[in-house]
Amino acid sequence: MELSNLTTEKRNQASTNLDQMATMEILQTINKEDKTVADAVEMVLPTVNVVVEKIVESLNKGGRLFYIGAGTSGRIGMMDASECPPTFLTDPETVQTVMSGGNNAFFRAVENAEDNEQQGELDLKLKNLTKNDVVIGxxxxxxxxxxxxxxxxxxxxxxxTVGLSSNKNSLINDYTDQGIEVVVGPEVLTGSTRMKAATAHKMILNMISTTVMVKLGKVYQNLMVDVNASNYKLRERAKIIVMEITNESYEKAEEILNQTNFEVKPAIVMCQTNSTYQEALVALEECKGNVRKTISYLFNKKMER
Known part of the structure; x- marks a missing residue:
C-alpha cells in the first residue's frame, strides 16, 4: 500500500487550519481527537483477548514476550517492557524490546534504521528465539x-507473531499469526503517529502486559503483590498492600515483611494462614505463585490434619 493511501497519513479535516488556531483551540482539537482513541481500542478487544491468552500460554511454558519496533513504536515497547520487573517482579528477560538503532535510539532518533528489514532479523536472531516465544511487531x-x-x-x-498497527490490511500482517489493527484515523498533525496511533498502541500494550501478569498470578484482588520493593516508596506500598489484604497494623505488616525480605506474597500468606515463612514459600511454589490458590491450599491442608 502506498504511503499516501494509509489512514495514518491522511489529512485530518478537523485540523486543516491548525497553524491559524488560537492556543486553546489547538488544545481542544487535539483533546477531541484523543477521545476517539479509546473507542478505536475497544473495537479490537476481541483480538487483544486472543493475543493475551496466547502469551499467557507461552510464558507458562517458559517462553518470553518480545516487542520489536522503530522510532516511537520501539520506544513505546521499551517503556512497557521496562516497567514489568519493578511492577511484577518479572525477570528482565521475560518481556523485552528489540529496537531499531539499538537502545540508544530510545533517547536520540536513528531515523534511517527503520528501513533495514535485514537488521530487524539480525537483531532478533541474537535473542535465540524458540517456539515458546511471542513477538509483537x-x-x-x-x-x-x-x-x-x-x-x-x-x-x-x-x-x-503479532502485528500491532493503525491501518487496515497492514503489510506486516501478511506475515503474522494475528494482527491488531487499531484504526484511530488521521492525526491532528498529518502523519505524526506519535500522537493518536502511539496513544492507542500504548493503551494496548498496557492492557496486554497487565492482563498477562494478572493471569500469571502476579496480582491479588487488584493489588501488585509481586511489586519489587526496592526503594522507600515501594516498601511503603508493600506495607499498605499487606495491611489492605490482612487488616494487620502498620507495625505488624512491617514486622512480617522484614521476615520475608519485603516479598509481599509470602507476607500475605503468612498473615492469612498463620504459616511460617518457609511454609508460605513452599506452598507458593506448589501453587505457581498464585496467592489466592496458596491461601486455599494451606487452609485445606490444615483442615486435613
Whole structure:
C-alpha cells in the first residue's frame, strides 16, 4: 500500500487550519481527537483477548514476550517492557524490546534504521528465539521494514507473531499469526503517529502486559503483590498492600515483611494462614505463585490434619 493511501497519513479535516488556531483551540482539537482513541481500542478487544491468552500460554511454558519496533513504536515497547520487573517482579528477560538503532535510539532518533528489514532479523536472531516465544511487531503504518524483518525471522523459529498497527490490511500482517489493527484515523498533525496511533498502541500494550501478569498470578484482588520493593516508596506500598489484604497494623505488616525480605506474597500468606515463612514459600511454589490458590491450599491442608 502506498504511503499516501494509509489512514495514518491522511489529512485530518478537523485540523486543516491548525497553524491559524488560537492556543486553546489547538488544545481542544487535539483533546477531541484523543477521545476517539479509546473507542478505536475497544473495537479490537476481541483480538487483544486472543493475543493475551496466547502469551499467557507461552510464558507458562517458559517462553518470553518480545516487542520489536522503530522510532516511537520501539520506544513505546521499551517503556512497557521496562516497567514489568519493578511492577511484577518479572525477570528482565521475560518481556523485552528489540529496537531499531539499538537502545540508544530510545533517547536520540536513528531515523534511517527503520528501513533495514535485514537488521530487524539480525537483531532478533541474537535473542535465540524458540517456539515458546511471542513477538509483537509494532508499526503505526503497518509497513515499516525493520519490524517486518523481525516478524519474518520469528516465524521461521515457530514463535507466535503479532502485528500491532493503525491501518487496515497492514503489510506486516501478511506475515503474522494475528494482527491488531487499531484504526484511530488521521492525526491532528498529518502523519505524526506519535500522537493518536502511539496513544492507542500504548493503551494496548498496557492492557496486554497487565492482563498477562494478572493471569500469571502476579496480582491479588487488584493489588501488585509481586511489586519489587526496592526503594522507600515501594516498601511503603508493600506495607499498605499487606495491611489492605490482612487488616494487620502498620507495625505488624512491617514486622512480617522484614521476615520475608519485603516479598509481599509470602507476607500475605503468612498473615492469612498463620504459616511460617518457609511454609508460605513452599506452598507458593506448589501453587505457581498464585496467592489466592496458596491461601486455599494451606487452609485445606490444615483442615486435613
Amino acid at each position: 509494532i508499526t503505526a503504518s503497518g509497513r515499516t521494514p525493520y519490524p517486518i524483518g523481525g516478524i519474518k525471522y520469528a516465524k521461521t523459529n515457530g514463535a507466535y
